[in-house]
Amino acid sequence: MIKKTSLYNLHKKYFAKMVEFAGYEMPIQYKDGIINEHKFTRTNCGVFDVSHMGQLFIYGNENLTQDLEKIFPVDLKNLQVNQSKYSFLMNDSAGIYDDLIITKIIGGYLIILNAACKENDHKIIQEKLKNKHNVELKENLSLIAIQGPKAKSILEKEIQGVEKLKFMSGGKFKFQKNDIYITRSGYTGEDGFEVSINDSYVQEFVENMLKSGAKLIGLGARDTLRMEAGLCLYGNDIDMNTTPIEANLKWAISKNRINTEYPGSKIIQNQIQSGVHKIRIGIKPDGRVIARGNTKIYNNDNKEIGKVTSGTFGPSVDHSIAMGYVENQYATLNTKLFLEVRGKKIPANVCNLPFYKKNYVKGEINV
Amino acid sequence: MSNLKYSKEHEWLKLDGDVATIGITKHATEMLGDIVFAELPEKGANVEKDSTAGVVESTKAASDVYTPISGEVVEANRMIVDDPSKINADPEGEAWFFKLKIKDIKELDTLMNKDEYDKFAKESAQ
Numbered sequence: 001m002i003k004k005t006s007l008y009n010l011h012k013k014y015f016a017k018m019v020e021f022a023g024y025e026m027p028i029q030y031k032d033g034i035i036n037e038h039k040f041t042r043t044n045c046g047v048f049d050v051s052h053m054g055q056l057f058i059y060g061n062e063n064l065t066q067d068l069e070k071i072f073p074v075d076l077k078n079l080q081v082n083q084s085k086y087s088f089l090m091n092d093s094a095g096i097y098d099d100l101i102i103t104k105i106i107g108g109y110l111i112i113l114n115a116a117c118k119e120n121d122h123k124i125i126q127e128k129l130k131n132k133h134n135v136e137l138k139e140n141l142s143l144i145a146i147q148g149p150k151a152k153s154i155l156e157k158e159i160q161g162v163e164k165l166k167f168m169s170g171g172k173f174k175f176q177k178n179d180i181y182i183t184r185s186g187y188t189g190e191d192g193f194e195v196s197i198n199d200s201y202v203q204e205f206v207e208n209m210l211k212s213g214a215k216l217i218g219l220g221a222r223d224t225l226r227m228e229a230g231l232c233l234y235g236n237d238i239d240m241n242t243t244p245i246e247a248n249l250k251w252a253i254s255k256n257r258i259n260t261e262y263p264g265s266k267i268i269q270n271q272i273q274s275g276v277h278k279i280r281i282g283i284k285p286d287g288r289v290i291a292r293g294n295t296k297i298y299n300n301d302n303k304e305i306g307k308v309t310s311g312t313f314g315p316s317v318d319h320s321i322a323m324g325y326v327e328n329q330y331a332t333l334n335t336k337l338f339l340e341v342r343g344k345k346i347p348a349n350v351c352n353l354p355f356y357k358k359n360y361v362k363g364e365i366n367v
Numbered sequence: 368m369s370n371l372k373y374s375k376e377h378e379w380l381k382l383d384g385d386v387a388t389i390g391i392t393k394h395a396t397e398m399l400g401d402i403v404f405a406e407l408p409e410k411g412a413n414v415e416k417d418s419t420a421g422v423v424e425s426t427k428a429a430s431d432v433y434t435p436i437s438g439e440v441v442e443a444n445r446m447i448v449d450d451p452s453k454i455n456a457d458p459e460g461e462a463w464f465f466k467l468k469i470k471d472i473k474e475l476d477t478l479m480n481k482d483e484y485d486k487f488a489k490e491s492a493q
Contacts, residue, residue, distance in 0.1 A: 034426045035401040035452075220400070224426050288404045288451070290424050312426050313403035320404075342406075342422065 005051035006142050006199040007206060014216050021219060022115035024052040029218040037221035038315040041148045041188055042356075046217035047209050048145040054118025055141050055196055056125070059108035060133025068109065071128050072102060073244075073262045075254035079104045084168045084183055086252045088244055089121055094264025094271070095240040096247070097121060099232065103170055103183060108133075110181070112143070112194070114234045142202035146209060147192030147217075147225075154212045155182075155193055158205070162193060175205055187222065189229025189356050227321055228314045230282060230353030236293055237280065237309040237323060245271040246325065248280045248353075278306060279331045282353040283322040283339070288313065289346045291322045291339040298338040298345060305330050308339065314355055321355045322348070371459070372475055373484035374435035376417075379459055380478065382469070387436055390463040391423065391454070394488040400425040402454045407443035407465055414440060414467065416474055421464055423454065436474045438467030 003024045011018065016027035027049065029037060040046055058064065065076045074087040084103040088096050098117035103110045113121045122137045129135060146155050156163045159173045162182055170183030178201055186192035197205055210216065223233065232238045238247045245268060259269060285291055295308035311322030322339070330337065331350060338345040372380045377395035381388045396402065404424035414420045414434045421432035443465045447453050453462040469475075479487060 028427075029400060033401045033455075035403075038426075220427055288448075289406075290404055290429070292429065313424070315403075315426070 003052075005049055006202050007049045007051065010203055010206060011049065011216070016216070016218060019219070022052055024115060026052060027216070027218040029220045030216050032215070034218070034220040034224060035315045037215070037217045038224050040215050041190060041217055041221060041225055042316050043149065045146065045148040045150040045154045045209075045214040046188070046221070047206055047214045048147065048217050048222055049142070049206075050145050050194070050222075051142040051199075051202070052115035053143050054111075054113035054115065054121065055138045055143060056111040056113055056118070056122060057105075057108060057136050057138060058111070058125070058129075058133055060129075064108060064133050067129055067132065068102075069257070069260070070262060071125060073253045073257050073260075073265070073268065074102065075257055076102070076104070076109075081106055082170050084170060084185060085254075086168075088249075088252070089117075089124060090244070090262070090264040091240065092263050094243040094245075094267035096234070096238045096242060096244065097124060097240065099234055099238060099249075101183075101185060105181070110196075116235060140199050142197050142199050144195045144197060144202065144206060144209075145186055145188075145192060146195065146214065147186045147188040147190045148214075149191060150213065151190070151192040154209060154214050155195075157212055158208050165193070167191075175201060180205075187229075187231055188225040189231070189354060190225075224312050224315060227310055227312055227323070228316055228354065228356035230323070230355060232280075232323075233310060242280075242325070243267060243271060243276075246276045246278055246280065276328055278325040279328050280309070280323060280325055281331050282351045282355065283308065283311075283324055283337065283348050284351040284355075285311075285320045285322060285339055285346050285348040287346070288320055289339075289341050290320050291324075291341055291346065291348070295322070295324070296340045297324060297326055297348075298340065299330060300336060300338075302338075302345075305337075317355045323353065326350075371481060372435070372478035373481065373487075374433065374478055375487065376433040376435070377488070378433060378435045380435050380475075382475070385469055385472075386441060387438065387467045387469050388463045389420075389434060389436075389465055389467060391432060391458055392484070392488070393458050394492070396455050396458045398492070399423060399430060400427060402451045404429075405447045405451045405454060405464075407445075407448060408434075408440045410440050410443055412440045414438065416477075423451070432464060434465075434467065435478055436467060437470040439470075440465050441468050442466040 165184040306326035308324035420434040
């Protein structure tokens with residue numbers, strides 16, 4: 001049975017083209033189309049319905065933090081209330097079950113999970129915590145991302161005080177006397193916010209954003225925006241067969257946690273010490289040809305050395321962009337690669353990520 | 368007004384003497400979304416009816432462009448390769464794909480007229 005978010009009727013009202021994504025009927029684009037929606041987010045303010053994502057609340061006793069540190073390779077002891085960290089749920093081989101954002105809230109933690117993974121994540125986390133703490137995947141909450149250079153002013157008009165939030169931190173606010181939780185974060189490479197809000201007033205909240213000049217943006221532009229920002233999509237760029245080190249996401253493992261114990265810790269430590277066989281890189285193909293996921297990557301001698309995991313045309317950078325995994329020795333900046341697209345070998349170069357430079361409002365506290 | 372012919376793969380064809388101009392329909396562009404890449408056949412190439420003669424890509428996916436008729440490519444429209452957004456802007460006008468010197472005029476009989484195509488497109492969009 002395909003699920004709908006609380007904004008389903010609103011999507012229809014704004015002429016959304018709906019597609020199935022992770023068991024939900026979601027808007028891939030609206031009337032303006034992916035490129036216009038993408039560019040509007042980069043220059044103005046986009047509103048994304050991401051209510052299909054999981055919002056997992058964990059409340060517990062004084063052991064909760066140390067119990068969660070056995071699950072996530074992140075320094076939670078020094079995380080302050082309302083601060084967020086990007087992290088992973090891994091198996092014992094350091095394969096990634098999911099990538100997630102964990103935020104310390106009063107009395108516990110809030111974890112934002114990918115839609116396709118959330119039920120499984122919930123089960124795994126619950127099993128690992130052995131019923132010592134209360135784990136709940138909330139069903140009555142929507143999640144709205146508000147992204148772009150004008151996100152701050154548009155949201156501030158509705159919810160006073162959000163402009164004071166630092167990147168990767170959050171707080172409790174009110175929308176018409178109702179509690180909502182807002183973090184300064186996102187998945188577009190722009191400044192922005194994610195708003196966790198009860199299903200019963202999400203539509204009114206979003207309509208107010210639209211009245212203030214924001215526009216609804218579909219999953220199509222969300223994908224081109226995140227690719228330009230060099231961010232991974234779970235299931236494409238990271239999965240059970242990649243580790244955070246191979247994915248070039250070592251920065252997300254807290255330094256003081258690397259040599260402690262968590263699922264996959266032996267593999268992570270070993271990969272940091274001895275290196276990896278394959279690693280995620282940014283790829284810039286020559287010309288306009290697009291190398292999609294699963295495109296084979298070759299070296300100068302026609303030897304297959306890896307695979308593309310995501311690729312599209314970047315509307316803001318105005319060229320073809322891709323990311324993928326290659327054998328470690330080919331990961332150096334500007335290494336010449338060849339991508340096999342429709343039987344032809346397209347020249348490409350290893351390039352820096354992100355393709356599009358970030359505009360985040362940086363926090364002062366760095367844990 | 369239309370003397371255009373249409374294929375089930377959403378290409379249009381306009382005949383001028385023994386040369387056919389071929390492109391993709393407005394309906395096709397609406398289904399594809401924003402087109403960001405186009406690949407065309409080489410001048411001089413011989414193409415067979417219903418075979419792949421080009422490619423268009425949106426930000427989301429790639430789609431083959433088929434030739435609705437056999438013939439020799441006499442011209443390819445470089446303009447849409449350099450600026451694929453023209454295909455969304457004017458698919459049945461300046462953003463034609465290629466011109467063929469046709470091999471067998473009888474092949475045209477297999478194609479639809481405008482009314483037939485409009486009905487077909489509406490049904491296939493359901």
